[in-house]
Amino acid sequence: MEKIILIMNYFDLHVHSAFSGGQSSLEELASTAKMLGYKGICFAEYYENENQLKKLENEIRKTSEKIGIKILLGFEARSVKELRFLAEIRKKFDVLLVRGGDLKLNREAVETPEVDILTHPEYERLDSGLDHIMAKLAAKNDVAIEVNFRQIALSSKATRSKILSNIQNNIKLAKKFNAPIILCSGAISHFELKDPYIMASFATIFGLELKEAKNAISTVPEKIIKKIEERKNEKWIMPGVKIVKK
C-alpha cells in the first residue's frame, strides 16, 4: 500500500522586523523562517507614509528573491483612526492586522471586513478582550483571532497562567462561533521564531485539537493569502463583489 504523505504549508503572518521596532533584519528573519520549515512569513509594520511603503515593498521583494521564501507586507493598526485609514488604502499592501487589547479597537476590528487578523485580543488585559458578539462578528467578517506565542513565551508564573487562561477563553468562543483562529509567533527577533510543529503542539495544550492547531498555522493563513491575491485582481471591487463580465 502506498503511503500518503500530507505536506502542509506553514505560514507565520505576524513577525516584526527592524523596520517596526524589531531586533533582526528582514534577511535574518526570512532565512530562519525558511530553516524552520515555513513557506511564507508576513512582516507586520507600522504605517508612516507612501515612501516607507514603497521602500518596504522593494526590500521585501529583494529578500524574498534572495532567500526563496514567500514574504508578505502587512500593516498593524494601533488605533481606530489608523485602522480606518489603512482600510481605505487596503489594496496597496497584503495583510491588515489590528493590535488587540483595547476593547474599542477589538470591536472595530471584528466589524471591519478588510481586517485579516486581530492580534492578541487579550493583550495587557485582565479579561480575554472578546465576547460572544465579537466572536460572531469575527466569524461573519472572516477576521482571524490570533493566538500570539510571544507573550506566552516571554511571560512566566502567574502572568503566563493568566494569559493562557484568557487565550483559552478566546479559543472556546472562536470555536463556538466558527471564527477562524490563527497561530503566530509575534516574533521581534529571529530567535523568537518557533518551529511550526512546536506551535501546533502547544496549542493542543489549551483547547485545540491537533488538526485544528495545524489548520490554524497552515489552512487559515493560506485562505488569507488567497483573499489577498483575489483583492489584488483588477476585477475585485469589495468583499463579495467583483466584475464577472464587462
Next chain:
Amino acid sequence: MSKNDFKRTKPKTLIPTLREKHRYISFQVISEEPISYSSLEYAIWNQFLDTFGEVGVAKMGMWLIKNIYDSEKQIAVIRCNNKSVHQIVGGLGLINRLGDTRVIFKILKISGTIRGLRKVVSIAGQKISKISIP
C-alpha cells in the same frame, strides 16, 4: 522460585502489553554560542517543572537521553510516553534562553523506537543501534 531469582538486582522485564509505550523526540538546538548538555538538561527540567508541575512531569515519563546527545550538531533526544508528546514538544517552545544564550528548538523527528531516529541522529559516525542506552 528458581535460585537465580534471588541474585537479581533488577526486576524482570515486563511483558509488552504491560510496558509503557515510548516516543523518542529528536530535536536540534540552534544557538548563538555552543551549548553544553548540562545546561540543556537544566533548562528543560526547570521549564517543564515550572509549566507542568511535578505531577505533570511525572505523568510524562520524561527522560533526556545523555548518550545520544550530539554536541557538534547540538541534536538531542527526549524519551516520553506516547500520550505526552505534544506537551513535551510544546513545552520546548517556551525555552528562549539557555543561560545567556538565545536558542531556537527545531523538531527533527518523532519515532516509536530509537532505531527509527538513525537517519537524523548519529554520534561521530557511530550507528545508533550500537550506542548503549542504560
